[in-house]
Amino acid sequence: MKWLSIYLIGYVVVLLGTLAALSKLGVLARLGTEWTLIGVAIAVGIGLMIAVTGSGDKKTIEIESKPQS
Numbered sequence: 001m002k003w004l005s006i007y008l009i010g011y012v013v014v015l016l017g018t019l020a021a022l023s024k025l026g027v028l029a030r031l032g033t034e035w036t037l038i039g040v041a042i043a044v045g046i047g048l049m050i051a052v053t054g055s056g057d058k059k060t061i062e063i064e065s066k067p068q069s
Contacts, residue, residue: 004051011047015040 019040022028028036 007051008047011051015043015047 019028019036031039
């Protein structure tokens with residue numbers, strides 16, 4: 001969980017930086033609020049999918065059953 005949190009914080013920082021750059025260039029003003037929010041939602045969703053697929057160890061769990069007496 002630790003690495004997932006660090007990844008998400010970094011992803012949010014990159015996303016905010018990108019939004020600030022697009023705002024400074026005037027791109028966001030031309031797109032409008034609705035399309036900007038849609039783009040942010042898509043970017044956050046992609047970031048979450050990448051973070052979850054790359055986190056954690058993939059292990060196989062073996063369960064032994066108790067012998068019935």
